[in-house]
Amino acid sequence: MKSITYKTAGGETEILIGRGIAGKKESFLPLKGVMRAAIVTDSNVAPLYLDALCGVLKEELKVDSYVLPAGEESKTLTSVEKLYGFFDRTGITRTDLIIALGGGVVGDITGFAAATFLRGVRIIQVPTTLLAMTDSAIGGKTGVDLPSGKNRAGAFHQPVRVIVDPDFLETLPPEQYSCGMAEVIKYACIKDGALFERLKRGDDNEDIIYTCAAIKAGVVQRDQFDSGERKLLNFGHTVGHAIERYYNYSGYNHGQAVAAGMCMLRNANMTLGGLSAAECDEIEDMCRKYGLPVRIDFGGDDPEEYFRTDKKLEGDTIKLVVLEKIGSAKIVQCTPAQLACLVMRQQ
Numbered sequence: 527m528k529s530i531t532y533k534t535a536g537g538e539t540e541i542l543i544g545r546g547i548a549g550k551k552e553s554f555l556p557l558k559g560v561m562r563a564a565i566v567t568d569s570n571v572a573p574l575y576l577d578a579l580c581g582v583l584k585e586e587l588k589v590d591s592y593v594l595p596a597g598e599e600s601k602t603l604t605s606v607e608k609l610y611g612f613f614d615r616t617g618i619t620r621t622d623l624i625i626a627l628g629g630g631v632v633g634d635i636t637g638f639a640a641a642t643f644l645r646g647v648r649i650i651q652v653p654t655t656l657l658a659m660t661d662s663a664i665g666g667k668t669g670v671d672l673p674s675g676k677n678r679a680g681a682f683h684q685p686v687r688v689i690v691d692p693d694f695l696e697t698l699p700p701e702q703y704s705c706g707m708a709e710v711i712k713y714a715c716i717k718d719g720a721l722f723e724r725l726k727r728g729d730d731n732e733d734i735i736y737t738c739a740a741i742k743a744g745v746v747q748r749d750q751f752d753s754g755e756r757k758l759l760n761f762g763h764t765v766g767h768a769i770e771r772y773y774n775y776s777g778y779n780h781g782q783a784v785a786a787g788m789c790m791l792r793n794a795n796m797t798l799g800g801l802s803a804a805e806c807d808e809i810e811d812m813c814r815k816y817g818l819p820v821r822i823d824f825g826g827d828d829p830e831e832y833f834r835t836d837k838k839l840e841g842d843t844i845k846l847v848v849l850e851k852i853g854s855a856k857i858v859q860c861t862p863a864q865l866a867c868l869v870m871r872q873q
C-alpha cells in the first residue's frame with residue numbers, strides 16, 4: 527500500500543492506495559472518537575460492494591447505510607435533505623464518520639451533506655471509479671446541481687482519508703474507464719510529461735492512479751481554494767463544459783467532453799501557449815488510444831454563447847488553460863469571442 531498526505535486549512539488528508547485495502551478495517555481506523563459510520567452509496571455500487579464494506583466496519587463500529595438512485599439526477603438539494611434525515615436517524619455526531627462509497631456523484635453529494643450537517647462531520651471518500659480515484663474524491667470540492675446549472679451549490683470540505691482501491695475498477699464499465707482516462711491524460715498534459723510517456727506504454731492502473739493522486743494532492747495543498755494553480759486542473763474543461771451544456775448533459779459523458787475540449791484547443795495551445803503541432807497530434811492520438819473523441823461539433827449558430835455563460839467567467843474574461851509543452855501549462859486571458867474563434871476555426 528502507498529500513501530500520500532496533504533495539508534489544508536481543513537486539516538490533514540491521507541490518501542491510501544492499494545489493491546484490496548477497502549476490504550480491511552485498518553484502512554478506516556484508527557480515528558479518534560469514532561463510534562458510528564454512516565455509509566452513502568448508490569444503486570449501482572450497493573449490490574457489488576455495500577455488504578462487504580458494512581461487514582468490515584461492523585467489527586468496530588455501529589454502521590448504517592443509505593442508497594441513492596444512481597446517476598446525476600440524484601445530485602440535488604432534495605437528496606441532501608434525505609441524507610440529513612438519514613444522518614439524524616443514525617445518531618451520528620461530529621466526531622463520527624460519514625463514508626462516501628461510489629463515483630463522482632456520490633462523492634460530491636455526500637461530501638456536501640457532510641460539510642453542512644452539524645456544520646461539518648468527518649468524511650472518508652471511497653472512490654469506485656477511475657475519475658473519482660484520480661480527481662473528484664481528492665481536494666474537498668463538494669456540491670449539488672441547481673436548476674440553473676451543474677455544481678452551483680457547494681462547499682469545500684476536505685476528507686480525512688481517501689481510500690483508493692484499484693480492485694473496484696474490475697467492475698467499472700469500459701465507457702466509465704475511458705471517462706476517467708480523460709482526466710489522467712489531462713494530468714499528464716498539464717504537469718507530467720513522463721506520465722504521458724508511461725500512458726503510451728500502458729503502465730499499470732495502480733501506478734498511474736498514484737501519480738495522478740500525488741499531482742492533485744500537491745496542487746490542492748498549494749491552492750486549496752482554487753485561486754491560482756488549481757485552475758490548471760481545468761485544462762480542456764472550458765470547452766468540455768460548453769459541449770456538455772450544448773448537449774444538455776446527455777449526449778456525451780464528462781470525460782468525452784473534456785477529451786474533445788483538450789484537443790479542440792489545438793489553435794489556442796499553439797498560438798497562446800507555444801505547443802507544437804506534433805505535440806497536439808500526440809495528445810489526439812492518446813485520446814483515441816483510450817477510446818475518447820478528439821472533436822465534438824457543438825454550439826450551433828452561436829458557440830460564443832456557450833463560453834459567455836460559463837460559470838467560471840470573470841467579468842468578460844475567461845482564464846483559459848493552455849499548454850506550453852506536454853507536461854507544462856499556463857493560464858492566459860481571453861474573451862468568449864476570441865475563444866470561440868480559436869476553437870471553431872478547426873472544427
Ligand code: GLY
Nearest residue numbers: 661665667756759
Ligand atoms: N476537479 C477540479 C478540482 O478539483 O479543482
